Amino acid sequence: MSTSADLLAQPLRIGSRTLRNRMVMTPHLGRLGAGRLPAYLSRRAEAGVAMAILPAGMGVMNMPVYPPDIVAGLEGARGDQDGVPYHPRDERYETKLLAGLGDVFAGFANTVQRHGAVAIGQIHHPGAERSWDSFSPALAPSALRGDEFGTVPHALSGTEIGNLIEGYVGNAGSIAANGFDGVELHAGHGYLLNRFISPYYNRRTDEWAAGSTLLVRLLERVRERIGSTPLLGLRLQVSEEIEGGLTPEMSARIACDIAPYLDYLSVSIGNHNGLRNGRPSTPYTSPWLTAHGPAVDGARAIRTALAEAGLERPLLVTGRITTAAFAREILEQGDADLIGAARAYIADPDFAAKAVSGRGEEIALCIGCNECVRVPLSCPVNPDAGREGFHAGSAPESPKRIVVVGAGPAGATAAAKAAERGHEVILLDREDAVGGTLRRLVASPMLEEWSALVGQLERDVRATGVDFRPGTEANEETLAELAPDKVIWAVGAEPLTAPFPVDAPVLTTSDLLVGRRPTCPWSSWVVPRRIWSRSSPRSCWPVRAGACGCSPSVTRTVRTSSLVR
Ligand SMILES: Cc1cc2nc3c(=O)[nH]c(=O)nc-3n(C[C@H](O)[C@H](O)[C@H](O)COP(=O)(O)O)c2cc1C
Ligand code: SF4
Incomplete structure (x- = not known):
């Protein structure tokens, strides 16, 4: 339920821009590619997102974040006039790339802005979290192994840190000059800037020792470059959950140091795989068994510290905020001003619209399965994610009679989609309900949250008029009797077992x-x-x-x- 004074729906002034409500889409689209990104963005911006933050730069010249198909399509970015490819460390590569990216950036920003949302370009460098097969060096303040791939990073020299700052400044200038409303620096998720502020990962004793020095220097220089009008934000790790690492109190002190340069502060928690030096911590895409809103306590600590120092800034909090009720509660308790989410927008493009208009119970819930973290992006709750517009079009000229065998997630979704397009669809399952194996699995307390998906499948099948026939075994006679034009066979997958004898208990x-x-x-x-x-x-x-x-x-x-x- 929304109230007349629903905070989620209230506009908020940040710096030179006004956000139309409190719903922010945080970065998650680096791998979607130029072909699919505009439709994906457009769909969400049109549905009420107030601000969309997009991955837009890596901070150093030899590590473009842009999807390969964008880079490949840029005139001259890949090679000189004779077609000889630039070495990625050749500075002409970056120069051409940035020049060519102007239009691409402007296109992304415009896609978001023309639907009334604010567009921010994020600069992030993964630092030590690079796999060796990326052929790009892993970099860090100190040579402490990366948590995801175990790569030992190169410890940056003072000169290299100077170059790094200029890399960020160049990226920021390009983002601001090409239509984005602002720039965000990423100092979370265990990546490069996060390592610099961390007393655990930064063992330096020079001027770049752990703390806020590098962030302050970067923000000063970026502000100089972009001027006072574009928004400047920073994403901050609230806690590293490791002995000797960043605590919420330390992050709060850093927040106070950097607040004077910022139009907004974004906070989140976790790193890539939920392991820090081999010990458990929170993955930044925290999955279904973990608590909702893992960064909210940290946000509260930071907000209190900023208020005490008289340095209040609009505060954005992100992480497993999947329902309108929880989002509203965070705002009402004063823990943050803005609600960030990534996966909730993958699962339901109308997340913002439904949340701000009191239709929270209609939200298709993200179940935290993290299927979307793979490439290409896909989501069991929203099969259209990353494929917006693929299935659009008029009804088929000659509707077909389609029999779908198996009412698990794949079969039920195929049936609902086909029926939605205007086909006559019969869905068979030998069980007496929709859901397949998933239905049995959600009986386990470990998977309770996934029952939202079973409920959604049931609703989709009902709402689209699929003729569901439970308790029906599909065999030659049944199929012959139904005389379908097409059969979709979706009877589920079997777990892989070892292809050799194993003298031990085997668990799938x-x-x-x-x-x-x-x-x-x-x-x-x-x-x-x-x-x-x-x-x-x-x-x-x-x-x-x-x-x-x-x-x-x-x-x-x-x-x-x-x-x-
Ligand atoms: C596929 C994927 C890619 C992401 N890439 C980025 C990124 O480039 N920069 C960033 O700051 N966060 C990135 N994130 C993290 C999200 O912005 C967000 O903080 C995280 O998913 C937790 O929020 P959620 O529970 O609403 O998904 C990514 C998340 C996903 C799922
Ligand atoms: S794939 Fe899973 S975690 Fe990702 S958005 Fe969909 S439901 Fe959420």
């Missing part, structure tokens, strides 16, 4: 999710590789299992070893 991901335990504690297991982590029990043998939508949270569960006790 599904076993783990329904809480099956090995017969003897600390025995050898065979588990899919994706749910193995460096801190799994030593007797746990990883076996590659390909894509596994449940991996991140199960990693956490396996890591804490709760299942083997």
